[in-house]
Amino acid sequence: xxxxxxxxxxxxxxxxxxxxxxxxxxxxxxxxxxxxxxxxxxxxxxxxxxxxxxxxxxxxxxxxxxxxxxxxxxxxxxxxxxxxxxxxxxxxxxxxxxxxxxxxxxxxxxxxxxxxxxxxxxxxxxxxxxxxxxxxxxxxxxxxxxxxxxxxxxxxxxxxxxxxxxxxxxxxxxxxxxxxxxxxxxxxxxxxxxxxxxxxxxxxxxxxxxxxxxxxxxxxxxxxxxxxxxxxxxxxxxxxxxxxxxxxxxxxxxxxxxxxxxxxxxxxxxxxxxxxxxxxxxxxxxxxxxxxxxxxxxxxxxxxxxxxxxxxxxx
Numbered sequence: 001x002x003x004x005x006x007x008x009x010x011x012x013x014x015x016x017x018x019x020x021x022x023x024x025x026x027x028x029x030x031x032x033x034x035x036x037x038x039x040x041x042x043x044x045x046x047x048x049x050x051x052x053x054x055x056x057x058x059x060x061x062x063x064x065x066x067x068x069x070x071x072x073x074x075x076x077x078x079x080x081x082x083x084x085x086x087x088x089x090x091x092x093x094x095x096x097x098x099x100x101x102x103x104x105x106x107x108x109x110x111x112x113x114x115x116x117x118x119x120x121x122x123x124x125x126x127x128x129x130x131x132x133x134x135x136x137x138x139x140x141x142x143x144x145x146x147x148x149x150x151x152x153x154x155x156x157x158x159x160x161x162x163x164x165x166x167x168x169x170x171x172x173x174x175x176x177x178x179x180x181x182x183x184x185x186x187x188x189x190x191x192x193x194x195x196x197x198x199x200x201x202x203x204x205x206x207x208x209x210x211x212x213x214x215x216x217x218x219x220x221x222x223x224x225x226x227x228x229x230x231x232x233x234x235x236x237x238x239x240x241x242x243x244x245x246x247x248x249x250x251x252x253x254x255x256x257x258x259x260x261x262x263x264x265x266x267x268x269x270x271x272x273x274x275x276x277x278x279x280x281x282x283x284x285x286x287x288x289x290x291x292x293x294x295x296x297x298x299x300x301x302x303x304x305x306x307x308x309x310x311x312x313x314x315x
Contacts, residue, residue, distance in 0.1 A: 001059035001314065002096065004088050006042055008034040010299035011061045011102075013279055014306050015040070020315075025050070030287030031295050037284035047088055052095035059314050060096060062089050062103040063300050086112045089148065090119035097123075100312045101150040104300050107131050113148040125150040128157060132304065136161035138179070139278040139301040140187035141236040142168075149312060159311035166235055168251070184236040184248065187275050188268070231266060236276045241297020245273065270296065278303045 003011050006024025008031045015022060017039035024035045024042035035042035064085040089103050101120065103113065110129065117127040127150045134143040137159070149156035163182065164175040174180055185191070230251055237251050250264035268276070270292035274283055278301035285292040309315050 001061060001098070002053070002057050002092065003040075004047060004060070004062040004092060005064050005085065006035050007031045007063060007298050008283075008285070008295040009038050009040055009042075010063065010277075010279075010302050011305045011309075012040045013038060013283060013299075013302040015309075028295075030291040031298075033286040034284065034295055037286055047085060052088075052092045054095055057096045057098050058100075059312070060089075060092055060098040060101045061305075061309075062092075062101075063298075064088055064103070064105060086116060089116045093120055093125070093150070094123065099152050100156075100314060101125065101148070102308050102312055103148040104145045104304075104308075107144045107146050109146045113146055117148055117150065120150045125152060126155040128155070130158060132158060133161075133165055134278070134301045134304050135166050135181045135235045136163050136178075137301070137307045138163050138182060138303045139235070139276075140182040140184055141239055141276050141278070141301065142166050142234075143238045143301060145300065145304065147308065149308065151312060154313075156312060159307035162307070168234075171234055181235050183232055183234060184230075184266075184276065185232040187236070188272055190231060230264065239273050239276050239297055241294040245293035245297055246270075248273075248276070273297075277301050 001020075001022055003009075003022055003024040006012070006022075006026045007028065009022075009024065012020070012022040012024070012035070022040045024032070024040060025045040025047055026032050026035070026042055027044060027046045029044075032042040032044060086105070086109065089101065093101055103116070105113070110131065113129045117129050120127055127148065129146070129148050131144055132147050134141055134145065147158070149158070161175070161178055163179045166181045167173045234251065236248055239245070239248070246267050246269075247262075248266050248268055250262050270285055270289060271281060271283070273293060273296045274285065275281055277296050277299060279296070279299070285295065287295070306315070
């Protein structure tokens with residue numbers, strides 16, 4: 001399959017490269033190196049100026065830049081030049097004629113996805129556009145995503161949730177017939193008042209060259225009373241790629257103080273932020289500490305990606 005704006009490889013992170021061939025395209029060097037280190041090739045391409053391939057492919061996935069639709073991007077929408085990259089979905093579909101198409105972005109991109117779905121219908125693709133919640137697919141994070149699904153032969157439907165939705169106003173409420181959502185503390189294996197890093201803090205097994213990862217087991221963070229009150233009781237809030245991404249802000253954070261001064265917020269390392277995004281702890285992040293956080297915050301959570309790939313018939 002082809003992965004447009006592949007980033008660090010959220011769509012392919014849980015795929016065995018010996019069984020699934022994924023070719024990624026991205027103009028971010030560090031993200032491309034991470035994608036390659038995970039075992040999947042990635043080509044350097046500024047897709048705004050890169051012509052679509054004229055070759056048949058089985059499937060197409062895309063995570064075009066979301067800054068033009070996000071809060072961080074001030075929701076400039078069509079006025080943000082990056083927003084035009086959403087049109088890559090239909091452009092590359094018209095050129096490569098895949099059996100199926102999947103795309104994701106922030107929730108505010110829904111209108112753009114609906115326009116893309118209308119274009120795909122011109123080629124007789126059957127489509128579904130809607131919003132999915134990451135915690136309902138085992139991601140230890142409350143992150144909503146706009147999703148576009150298209151298939152040549154069958155009307156696509158969203159993947160059935162495997163975990164309960166998190167209800168912030170009634171946090172003890174659980175959906176029936178599925179697993180409970182995963183808490184931040186469960187995902188990071190934090191217990192009691194102190195969150196402990198895993199024994200192999202350099203999860204890729206290589207030498208300990210990175211300053212932000214130590215070779216011995218150590219306390220990751222001492223949890224205050226306000227932090228203990230939520231990290232064991234709910235999924236993580238949305239993991240961000242900028243604006244102090246090392247801080248997981250306490251859920252009621254409302255910009256009244258800086259993130260690092262918000263009592264109850266917790267600090268994480270890049271590989272821990274990756275876990276909260278649904279990546280394996282051994283994922284081979286490349287680049288600087290800042291770049292790693294950015295790659296993580298920009299990626300689709302891999303468990304959600306796998307649920308979509310299975311539902312569309314790619315696996």
